[in-house]
Amino acid sequence: MISTGTHSLQNGFNASEEFKKKALISDPGIYETAEDRLAFWAERAATLSWFKTWDTVLEWNPPFAKWFDGGKINAAYNCLDRHLEGSRADKKAIIFEGENGDTRELTYQELYDEVCKFANVLRTLGVKKGDVVTIYMPMIPEAVVAMLACARIGAPHSVVFGGFSPDALRDRINDAHSKIVITADGSYRRGKILPLKENVDEALQNVTTVEKVIIVNRTGLDINVCSERDFWYHDVMKDVSPVCPAEETDAEDILFILYTSGTTGKPKGVVHTTGGYLTGVATTHEYIFDIKDDDVYWCTADIGWITGHSYLVYGPLTNGTTVFMFEGTPDYPEKDRYWELVSKYGVTILYTAPTAIRTFMKWGQHYPEKHNLSSLRLLGSVGEPINPEAWMWYYNHIGGERCPIVDTWWQTETGMIMITPLPGITEMKPGSCTVPFPGIKAEILNRSGQPVAHDEVGYVAITEPWPAMLRTIYGDDKRYKDTYWGNWPGRYFAGDGAKVDGDGYFWIIGRVDDVINVSGHRIGTAEVESALVEHSAVAEAACIGKNHDVKGQAIAAFVTLREGYVASDILVQELKNHVAAKIGAIARPDEIHLTPELPKTRSGKIIRRILRDIAEGRPIGDTTTLADESAVIALQSIKNS
Numbered sequence: 324m325i326s327t328g329t330h331s332l333q334n335g336f337n338a339s340e341e342f343k344k345k346a347l348i349s350d351p352g353i354y355e356t357a358e359d360r361l362a363f364w365a366e367r368a369a370t371l372s373w374f375k376t377w378d379t380v381l382e383w384n385p386p387f388a389k390w391f392d393g394g395k396i397n398a399a400y401n402c403l404d405r406h407l408e409g410s411r412a413d414k415k416a417i418i419f420e421g422e423n424g425d426t427r428e429l430t431y432q433e434l435y436d437e438v439c440k441f442a443n444v445l446r447t448l449g450v451k452k453g454d455v456v457t458i459y460m461p462m463i464p465e466a467v468v469a470m471l472a473c474a475r476i477g478a479p480h481s482v483v484f485g486g487f488s489p490d491a492l493r494d495r496i497n498d499a500h501s502k503i504v505i506t507a508d509g510s511y512r513r514g515k516i517l518p519l520k521e522n523v524d525e526a527l528q529n530v531t532t533v534e535k536v537i538i539v540n541r542t543g544l545d546i547n548v549c550s551e552r553d554f555w556y557h558d559v560m561k562d563v564s565p566v567c568p569a570e571e572t573d574a575e576d577i578l579f580i581l582y583t584s585g586t587t588g589k590p591k592g593v594v595h596t597t598g599g600y601l602t603g604v605a606t607t608h609e610y611i612f613d614i615k616d617d618d619v620y621w622c623t624a625d626i627g628w629i630t631g632h633s634y635l636v637y638g639p640l641t642n643g644t645t646v647f648m649f650e651g652t653p654d655y656p657e658k659d660r661y662w663e664l665v666s667k668y669g670v671t672i673l674y675t676a677p678t679a680i681r682t683f684m685k686w687g688q689h690y691p692e693k694h695n696l697s698s699l700r701l702l703g704s705v706g707e708p709i710n711p712e713a714w715m716w717y718y719n720h721i722g723g724e725r726c727p728i729v730d731t732w733w734q735t736e737t738g739m740i741m742i743t744p745l746p747g748i749t750e751m752k753p754g755s756c757t758v759p760f761p762g763i764k765a766e767i768l769n770r771s772g773q774p775v776a777h778d779e780v781g782y783v784a785i786t787e788p789w790p791a792m793l794r795t796i797y798g799d800d801k802r803y804k805d806t807y808w809g810n811w812p813g814r815y816f817a818g819d820g821a822k823v824d825g826d827g828y829f830w831i832i833g834r835v836d837d838v839i840n841v842s843g844h845r846i847g848t849a850e851v852e853s854a855l856v857e858h859s860a861v862a863e864a865a866c867i868g869k870n871h872d873v874k875g876q877a878i879a880a881f882v883t884l885r886e887g888y889v890a891s892d893i894l895v896q897e898l899k900n901h902v903a904a905k906i907g908a909i910a911r912p913d914e915i916h917l918t919p920e921l922p923k924t925r926s927g928k929i930i931r932r933i934l935r936d937i938a939e940g941r942p943i944g945d946t947t948t949l950a951d952e953s954a955v956i957a958l959q960s961i962k963n964s
């Protein structure tokens with residue numbers, strides 16, 4: 324049996340001989356070759372299409388990096404134009420299925436035409452190189468078109484997940500000073516419609532920069548259309564030329580900003596640039612997913628997250644892959660929707676999250692068993708540690724014991740997969756994301772930057788720059804420096820705890836900062852706390868991540884009330900709804916405990932460890948730093964009541 328405690332290699336899993344024989348990367352020598360990192364990445368970059376090659380591979384002035392500086396490149400050109408010359412012009416770029424079963428297919432030629440037209444629309448509406456475009460859309464092909472159209476004209480995009488609230492959207496628009504928002508009337512969600520345009524209208528009430536809104540008609544929902552500001556996508560796309568030369572952007576021009584949660588209440592605008600990012604995502608996508616020309620590749624992530632950016636859009640399209648894109652959820656209309664889709668479209672590679680796998684486990688194997696999943700040849704996992712039980716279930720019941728699983732560790736900030744198996748080479752151990760990708764240097768360090776011994780817990784560090792690394796936090800170089808490079812100068816602090824076993828395999832434990840990973844989505848405790856204290860009944864709030872069977876972590880909040888407010892179940896419900904409305908449904912706390920006092924140190928810092936012990940029903944550990952023991956007694960009685 325596999326146990327996470329011993330990690331003995333003899334318990335590992337290997338790809339079948341058949342898989343290995345056909346694998347794109349089958350020579351372990353790649354790790355040695357890539358020891359010359361700059362040569363390795365330069366050789367990979369050279370497989371992209373450049374208008375002008377770079378002057379230097381890397382300029383590293385820690386913590387600021389420039390990759391392929393002096394090079395001229397366009398991301399949309401690499402995703403589209405260069406596939407049009409040969410037989411790939413008529414190859415399917417996107418196969419789409421909507422929540423209601425409607426389908427669409429776009430060849431590379433058709434996607435190219437649509438992107439060029441929309442890029443011309445953006446130019447006509449006044450979008451210039453360097454202008455940030457906010458995209459707030461459902462999982463429909465137009466979302467990809469919008470991203471690539473921005474890339475084509477050198478306008479960085481900022482995609483905001485469609486599940487975020489008007490407030491969250493507003494903060495992101497304001498931080499990026501966007502002049503334009505691309506949205507849809509609504510978004511289907513389990514048979515209901517989320518009112519995206521209504522949310523945009525609400526968000527824009529407190530925004531001064533936005534001049535134009537473009538709306539895709541997805542649902543036919545009745546919406547407000549302001550005559551000067553709002554444009555229907557189908558109107559502005561009429562009679563537009565499909566000829567739009569790609570902007571020759573600098574390798575270091577911003578391709579996109581993506582907001583992610585951190586330790587403060589203010590989300591960070593992670594900045595990714597063009598040449599290095601594309602080199603990183605194209606290489607990792609091709610090698611890790613063993614991409615062949617006839618694959619039908621399905622990444623289930625929403626385009627609102629980094630996985631959607633890197634492994635639904637930029638990686639696969641740069642590689643000329645056929646991407647399957649799905650708008651809906653796994654349980655609508657039935658709990659076998661994913662498996663129906665795999666068999667209907669002959670999906671060969673499936674990339675999803677542990678939380679989804681645990682959900683499928685809970686629903687039972689009879690759902691996948693109803694369908695023919697024999698087209699699958701490779702599986703992927705991302706977003707949080709995958710527990711060995713879920714790994715085994717995925718391997719047995721989805722992969723039919725035939726498909727290697729690539730457990731890929733990376734972050735919004737890293738842009739690309741960093742620690743992962745190469746499926747034709749690396750022996751897999753359930754629960755371990757295995758080893759750093761060729762050309763990537765990762766270590767486990769202690770607080771003072773010393774490497775820890777095998778099997779000892781420390782912090783994940785990336786010790787050399789990599790091409791898809793974030794370049795800064797939008798508008799906040801200092802926060803970039805302090806957050807990621809402040810602990811160990813020159814080495815990147817990832818914010819994860821982990822250990823390395825005797826075989827050099829990485830075992831990620833989870834976040835060590837105040838970030839909760841709910842179903843693979845990052846939520847800052849500070850964000851939830853500041854949403855709570857905005858409610859008139861709340862005096863103080865503290866949040867923690869509580870272990871959860873399916874979601875990995877769930878949010879539990881402890882709240883003290885202002886004078887004059889009385890604790891009640893109705894108030895608890897109201898506070899949960901309030902957080903969901905302020906941030907988005909993903910941030911809705913599972914539990915809110917109303918308590919007369921929070922456990923604090925003498926200097927007034929909330930001791931979250933004690934809250935975690937209470938929430939998870941453990942005996943409370945060390946309380947010597949507590950200012951007042953009565954806080955804990957009060958909390959315990961609440962928990963037991």
Ligand code: 7RM
Pocket residue numbers: 583628629630704705706707708709730731732733734735736756817818819831833834840843844845
């Ligand atoms: C891609 C993504 C990043 C955080 C990261 C980890 C956790 C992601 C894995 C994982 C264990 C994995 N970006 N994480 N992948 N933990 N094994 N394979 O998820 O910015 O949204 O989150 O997610 O804690 O720091 S993210």
